[in-house]
Amino acid sequence: MPVERAADHPTFDLAGNAVTSYAAPGRSGSEVALFRVELPAGSAVPRHHHDHTESFVVLAGSGTMHLGEEAVAVGEGDVVVVPVGTWHRLEAGAHGVTIVSAMPASTRFTREDGSTSVPPWVA
DSSP: OOOOOGGGOOEEEETTEEEEEEEOTTTTOSSEEEEEEEEOTTOBOOOEEESSOEEEEEEEEEEEEEETTEEEEEETTOEEEEOTTOOEEEEEEEEEEEEEEEEETTOOEEETTSOEEOOTTTO
16 A cells, blocks of 8 residues: 655645645656645635646635636635636635645646646646
8 A cells, every 4th residue: 555654745836835745646646646735815826727627625714716707715625626728716815725636647737828837746
């Protein structure tokens, strides 16, 4: 049974937000990327979209999820499923927000400037 210890999870910076990779092909996962994103109060994940579906659950705190032209308040226990190609971003609420996200491994992120990449937490 593959076990990756908490101390071995790499953490990355995404616009001032901490992204901790739990599983990705480069380490312990082969088909799914699983990661936590911690957004401090007042911060946001930059607007982007993916070439695969993303699903996440809010573990703590609250925020506003922007999906296309819609903005929806989200809080602890809420689940968001972001369809392929949908522009989205998450804004943290007054006390920040922490999510755990899952998506197919090697999912590509497309930014507003048109650049695309596979971030290290899903590679």
